[in-house]
Amino acid sequence: MENFHEPVLLEESIAALNIRDGLVYVDATLGGGGHTRAILNTGKKIKLISFDQDEAAIEHCRNSFGENYDNLTLIHDNFSNFWTGVALQKIKKIDGILFDLGVSSYQINEPERGFSFSLDGKLDMRMNNKSERTAYEIVNKFTYEELKKIFFEYGEERESSRIAKGIIKERESKNIQTTLELADIIDRYTFSHQKLKAKARIFQAIRIYLNDEINVLTTALNDAVKILNPGGRLAVISYHSLEDRIVKQLLRFQEKVCICPPSFPQCVCNKKSTLRILTKKPITPKQEEIARNSRARSAKLRIAEKKEVE
Ligand SMILES: C[S@@+](CC[C@H](N)C(=O)[O-])C[C@H]1O[C@@H](n2cnc3c(N)ncnc32)[C@H](O)[C@@H]1O
Missing domain, CATH: 3.40.50.150 (Vaccinia Virus protein VP39)
Known part of the structure; x- marks a missing residue:
């Protein structure tokens, strides 16, 4: 390395x-x-x-x-x-x-750590791999209100509400498994031209919340x-x-x-x-x-x- x-x-x-x-x-x-x-x-x-x-x-x-x-x-x-x-x-x-x-x-460049929105990996994002909860649980189990709050507080993302709604809607048919699936949802539910920034902010928000930073x-x-x-x-x-x-x-x-x-x-x-x-x-x-x-x-x-x- x-x-x-x-x-x-x-x-x-x-x-x-x-x-x-x-x-x-x-x-x-x-x-x-x-x-x-x-x-x-x-x-x-x-x-x-x-x-x-x-x-x-x-x-x-x-x-x-x-x-x-x-x-x-x-x-x-x-x-x-x-x-x-x-x-x-x-x-x-x-x-x-x-x-x-x-x-x-x-950590960002290893796809399986799940920190990057441009590399395909599982939704993990744990800094300590001995911790039990991963980003998968947050993305697939948290309520709309919880997701919106995390995206707003820790990502300072203006479109938090729309992105949280998008995640809830998409996971009705199947669980969201990977970083690229999540990135694609953020892309599709973000109206502004700042899609890259929105992905960075949402990934940052989940990471900060998950690791209690x-x-x-x-x-x-x-x-x-x-x-x-x-x-x-x-x-x-x-x-x-x-x-x-x-x-x-x-x-x-x-x-x-x-x-x-x-x-x-x-x-x-x-x-x-x-x-x-x-x-x-x-x-x-x-x-x-x-x-x-x-x-x-x-x-x-x-x-x-x-x-x-x-
Ligand atoms: C920006 S990197 C540090 C780079 C380092 N200064 C160097 O020159 O290579 C941040 C590191 O801090 C670790 N880290 C982040 N939060 C931590 C915490 N709460 N306790 C211990 N390590 C932490 C991460 O795992 C990561 O390896």
Whole structure:
């Protein structure tokens, strides 16, 4: 698997972590190991713990470079459990954590994973193949109301209602089995000229819902803030507006010193500011990176530093 995944915003995210000797770092989303390898190749004397909930990513990295580094630990788990994984290594605090969200090119390009609307595969879309429920259950068992809500909330698709109705109608005669069948239904029930975008949005919505990506991200970011040492760095690369909004709002909330309503004469909330945001605007890839790797197109990197909190 030569082209498992081309890392996005590589230089920028490694710089964001401010890697220094003697400290502990976490790569929450190992994927093809591009960022993990770059962290190790800084040559600093660090400990690195890298997570992925996809066994294929762990296997690939273990076989291609993992065994060459005795300061690297690979853990097959959801990053919402990263605190436990870190604690099992007898580590209490960390000094930097990177989240490079979403799916890897490997996952998209393997038809049987069911993430791509242009490759024929079963309706799967599980990031962790040990999970029981697949996209098939959502597409074939969920009600019109449930489908519409998922497409609207997680895909921000304007034609959610029409597409949900189309799915309900089509599955009356036979269950929808494959990615291409679903893609064809979206094509036929979308009126606008944005059929490609509609397919991307509906597939994204099902994937986010199925893998519980929003809750998992919120939990993990809150935990990351707690487990960082003062001066420690949190770096997050997101690929769509929904994810980026969560990251932006969470960082802003953590940075705030007070959350009392403006009408209060004095502060009573006792909120502490835990983070300093280092990117007022997110870092985006340079044109040459986008030209080389179209997946980088929508990437946004946000960085924050943990404050001293008494
Ligand atoms: C964009 S890729 C990361 C690519 C990686 N930075 C590289 O350079 O190759 C995202 C990876 O995160 C993993 N992932 C997504 N959500 C996860 C979660 N909640 N827990 C653990 N891994 C997750 C996916 O399985 C995928 O392999």
